Amino acid sequence: MAIRINEREFAAPNDPRVSLLDLLREELHLTGTKVGCNQGACGACTVLVDGERVLSCLTLAVQMDGRSVTTIEGLGSPETPHPLQAAFIERDGFQCGYCTPGQICSALAMLREIESGMPSYVTDDLAGQASDISMDEVRERMSGNLCRCGAHNGIVEAILQVARGQTA
């Protein structure tokens, strides 16, 4: 069994109780993925599995056999940050920085969901493609990622900036 994480192959753990979250943090020391509740309520542990956002605390590591996982460590580099990473800094989309990796991973997949025409609770036209992504679309679709410092405005602005292809 093998799990692909940030373009590298890793063996699945022997203990089937190990969550993807704990595999990442405790065994692989990929501690950019955070833990805020361990029960799917806060979104801090969000990672991408085959490009889709997944709560790693509710995912058993052994389920990831043959899948491709991307964590915050797999996005950008110190020299060339991912546009979302750069926008979060510019728009001050965090304070303590703890929910941030989850927000960024979630935002990345969320923008792809919009692009693929997946509607949300606030989408007016369920059939049509949204010409412009509204603030409320982002708010609704990001509501599974809690932030306690209150950086919500900066997070939404950063995501919209990237979605609209604006640069700093």
Next chain:
Amino acid sequence: MTRMQNVIIDSVRTVLGWVPEQWLPGGRPDPLIARRAAIGQQASRLDGPVKVRGEARFAAEVPMEKLCYAALAHSPITRGKIVRLETASAESAPGVVLVMTHRNMPRIGTVPLIAVTDLSAVGNSSVPIMQDPEIRYNGQVVALVLAETQEQADHAATLLDIEYMSEPAKSRFEDGKADARIPASILIERNRVSVGNAERELAQARHSVDNVYKTPGQNHNAIELHAVTVAWDDDSLEVHDSTQMVAPSANALAKLFGLKKEQVRVLSPYVGGGFGGKGLWDHQIVAIAAARLARRPVRLRLSRESVYRMVGGRAPSEQRVALGADVDGRLTSLIHTGYSVMPPYSACPEQYSLTSRALYRSKSFEILQRHIDLDIVPNTFMRAPGEAIGTFALESAVDELAHEMGIDPIELRRLNEPDIHPLSGTAFSQRALSQAYEDGAKRFGWERRQAAPGTRREGEWLIGMGCASGSFPYARMPSAAIRVKLTRQGTATISCSAQEMGMGTATVQVQHASDRLGLPLDAIAFEMGDSALPPAPMAGGSSQTASLSGAIIAAADKLTLELLRLAGNDSPIAGLRAGEVRLDDKAVVSIAEPERRESFQSILARAAREEITITATGSAPLELLKFAMHSSSAIFCALRVSAVTGEIRVDRLLGSFDCGTILNPKTATSQFKGGMIMGLGLALMEETLFDERSGRIMNPSLADYHIPCHLDVPEIEVMWTGIPDPRSPLGARGIGEIGITGVAAAVANAVFNATGKRIRDLPITLDKLL
């Protein structure tokens, strides 16, 4: 003790009243108020890059050889004792290293409670920690299981077999009123205030309101769970913690475990949210004890449920606010009394009455707080403790009085704006709340508000506007130490044990040091979050920036003296005294004749020195006893209430702040917004549900305790007067907590304006509007 404290503080204030201003810290305005370059700039956070890459290392993320993992068991009963304790099956479960209970936990003393008279005391609870079979509150930690993996520890903890014998417990707020305690003081203020006869004035007032306001318990809910990674090396202890009090925790742990100060090192470079909750609690202590017994490094990351069970939050309260006014709207009576929960083993008095002492002038006052003793997890400081809920009661009452009188609530506030502190008679250091209201009302469009409630409707939505004042006292902690190392190349490293919980501590202090030391921003490094560095006070009371700024001022003064000494007689600046020069553009410069200067490089080269290192401690914060110093704000809210479902949608929230100099508009805006958003939670959804029959918290999870999520948060507008406070370092006052104050009342007042329904019981959930 607190009576003695009243006497001491009263005496100091009296003496300071006689002392000329210029002798005191803040007596002369900080010269950087007028001459600043980096301060006030929109700088991005220095720790931004590591945080967005997930590289900032938090307490539970420190790797260690032979690390083992801990899981806790909590008491499901509220009061009583453990009568049978069966640990064998847990001990024999796979991977288990140790089971620790009161039987084998090392004997330790209790942690001294946080107190204004002892700043090295950091305890949130004086309940003995796993020292005996007694249970004093529901959720108390009773056992710790240590295993090779977290999964093994979690499983083994379920195998513990513990039988309890319950005893009658105090868990009902109403029952606790009869023998509520009346403390002598609330923080540094006398508790009881009686000026004139407020009850008689109220009875005789032309206009009056007299109501009771209720607020529930709440939890901080920082997204990062409380966690420690602990290692013993012989008799020295290393604790990677998530804490708002690095140096004080190290001191407290040294005392508790019988070690010398230098044998304990607490590291906490990043804190994933604090809000008052990340202090010293039982979890650090049991983890350290278990690591000692097992002779292995230990990681203990609390579950979210454990955080609720063993880390207390904001205390519930019931407050009476009564206001009387004469025919012109001038207050003749201000009564603010009430009850909040505070067991004798906790530290935070939930100081809801402080705002009422400073916000309005009144002919008479009656203020008194009472504490109800319940068998409950000790409550503690949570963002703007007291003020957050005190402003809800007071500022709802002001709105009610304005409605009763038929005048604009802003006008009523303006009429009662004090010129001097209403109780002490001391001068305000700086106060421009009226301007904050004027500016805020203009930007918000307050003139569009319909005074008559329930008169604006669009479809199913009832629309309303409300406003309220916020207030938070200035604080600067004594004994903040800082080390500055200046190199010949013109770089500086500034070091102290201070805390970064997201406030932008390093970012702002580097901006400050750039101006103070005359160095470019990129030439300055800031080290923090390590008790091995010079001790900074805890991050609390919105005081850290002022405290560190005071220390940097002291360090710059000392550095200047040292540079003048090294420059000697063979220098353009020879003969100048410290007060006659400033540090500017990498040089010591004469203030009177700026062409007289010598660069740091030249001074150090001539003295054959590679670097200068000095350590200094900030002056005693006497300014806050000499002057009345408060941040204040005007909060405006526009919202809709569904006439069908009662649901509330906040459309606009604007905060207009008067908090002195704003040091970094970008990070300050985030602080203000963060507070205001927590205020939305306070107003609309947050409540720790406490079962008064069992004494147990019933919603210990982020699924059941609701905090604002993205869809709940509108675009929040923030503005400020920016008027410097002439009495504080840099002209700045604290901004970390003021944001939450006033918000709940602004929301409640807007709900009243929309619906005509006055909700005096937080949170304002839709069931209360149907």
